[in-house]
Amino acid sequence: MRGARISRWLIALPMALLALATIYPLVFTGNAAMKTRRDYILDRFAFTDTLRWDNIATAWTSAGTARYFLNSVIVVAGASALLLLLGSMAGFALSHLRFRGSRALFLGCLAALFVPFQVIMVPLVRTMADTGLVDTYPGLILAYTAQYLPFTIYLMTSYYSAIPTEITDAARIDGNTTYGVYRRIMLPMGRPALLSVGVLNALFCWNDVLIALLMMPSAEHRTLMVGVTSLRGQYSADIPTFASGVLIAAVPVLAVYLFFQRRIADAVTAGSTKG
Template identity: 70%
Template sequence: MLSRGPGRWAIAIPMALLALATLYPLLFTLNVSQKTRREYVLDRLGLTDRLSLDNFVAAWQTSGLNTYVLNSTIVTVGAVVALLVLGSMAGFAFSQLRFRGSRVLLLLILSALLIPFQVIMVPFFRILGGIGLLDTHLGLILAYTSQFLPFTIFLMTSYYSRIPGEIVEAARVDGSSTLGIYLRLMLPLGRPALLSVGILNALFCWNDVLIALLTMQSQDNRTLMVGVTALRGQYSDNIPLFASGVVIAALPVLLLYLFFQKQITDGVTAGATKG
């Protein structure tokens, strides 16, 4: 035990410092959000001595955060549903069905993971505008689906490939069609991976700024993260109000992570073990 003590401290101390560095910006922003404008100007780094929701109420009512939250919810839910349906179907096909060119097609899909969005955003913008879907919820849902679908297919294929093929063959012998196998067998068995991938994709979509900023051009259609970014210029003379908007934007993501941290961790290694 003594010999292992220094090794444990050598790991614990850097991890504690990393945790502190991660939590400090959130705690600092939360502290600033409790101050009045005058208190912030007089003492930016000092701890506040009061707890108040005034800045949060003002940020919600005067900056359109309620509209931004609704927009983010619509596009996030729509994109996650589309990603789970398409990703699970593709994962089932690539892992359990045998058809000509499946390996090549899977490699082509996965190669999209190597292409940053910045490389394709100009043609992407032109195509979306050409079909009349710029500045629409449907356009942003399709943008998120196309951007995150290769990642979803990769994880679902990895997970479904761990399911023994004998189970699928037994279902075929019992008279199940391919669609029946997918609906009655693969979806229930893939529920842990679907939950993990759904949470990860929800975080990706909710936190995105670049794609939403490129797609949603009008103020009424902004997502929450784009709207909060715009608050920095709108309330440059009232930093506590801006900090309140940042906390409101971060709160759903923080709660999602706290409640589903095990599923998020499992999603990163989906398919490493049998479901």
Template identity: 50%
Template sequence: MAAVERKQKRVLWAISIPMAILALSAVYPIFFTINAALKTRKGFVLDRFGLATDPTFANFSQAWNQSRLSEYFTNSVVVTIGAVLLLLLVSSLAGYALAILRFRGSKLIFTIILVSLMIPVQVVLVPFYRTMIALDLINSRAGLIIAYTAFFLPFSVYLMTAFYARLPRELFEAAQIDGAGLVQVWWHIMLPMGKPALITLGILNTLYCWNDLLISLLVLQDQRTLMVGIAALRGEYTTNVPLLAAGICLAAAPIVIIYMIFQRQIVSGIAVGAVKG
């Protein structure tokens, strides 16, 4: 038996080598991006893979100031925070209603929300834009917050519903005996109990909103978010890769930091959302 275990250990060690190579490949882009950001445009064209021997920080300041990423940064932060909070609010309410309260038509509503999950953005581009105009939501950060909420809502509602459906019903039955109203139950029980799923959704939606390009391009035409600013660094013909790389470093840094902090919670949050008991 010990022999079996030893053999397994050896197998695992052997397997960890290709896995480490894969891990290196996953880290490489980050190294490449930072390295490229430290080169001049000419230096990059002449030597794309080599180490930046004479590092320059000019790209960072150019991206931040001249390419106005500093200005776009604020937009991205405001819009992302706003949309994520709104998403959490709306989806936890909906999940509560769909999973716990259950009413006539709740299955139909759940199906509608799931169907909308399957609609690719490209399919609804023009009509979506016209809807936004009709509601006078174009060119306002509030409009973008609402647009993000609408686009990322189906998945969030699904996850919250799945999560709440799995909580022991005794919890709410006890609350009902206490005579607590629905709003109080949501506030005092559903929100705290939903924390793992809410954290997961918070992280995922932050990622989606922060990295979104298309919706933001359409809705916030005059103010721009960070990703749009980065995309615009790609010219018609030329891409100044070092400048682009510097922009990407600046834009990805907050996300990478958030991910590192919440890594554990994402895992446990997804687990509760996705596993059927």
């Protein structure tokens, strides 16, 4: 037993080092953002003794970051909302309503999960261009919705399947139509799953760069992540300002992570243990 305890501590040490390696890069970036250019060049590692916000302010105002941030917020909010609406409706139909072809639809949805974006991006962008959706908010929102909808439907269907039919039957006896059951039973009862998958979808959309690059060619429609990629060239000699831009893009994610860590992990693993 003693031996086991010692070996546990032996394992814990490299794990602690790895934890450090996991956090430190972001700490380094945050620290660099607080320094003046001169301080950064003189000593990159020393922790800053004062919190200076002017680099952040520069990155926010001068590089178009504020605009990009707003674009990202609009698109992420739109796509997340649409995903929740379509996903919960489809999940309800697939889990509780009997209709011709429901099984085939569910399987088709699973098949769509295995079509990576890279494989369809060329024809998708052409279709979007033909319909005038390229370089518009609705276009990018639709592209994100299409990308993450299969996963959302899968998750909502399996969550709703656990809701016993007695509950929906009772609601029907009380005079609810199918739509009433959806609105009064399924939406409220699905709240935990909707929150998990909503947070996860928002992260996906916020973090994406490839779809945004393709769908939003013009500078004023850039999302924040695309904006960050252009910062590097702009501030190659001014690392603290560059680091500030990176920090602005990372902080919302950090906040969401601290609040919803368990929910994110739940949503990620929901697919892995079933079956």
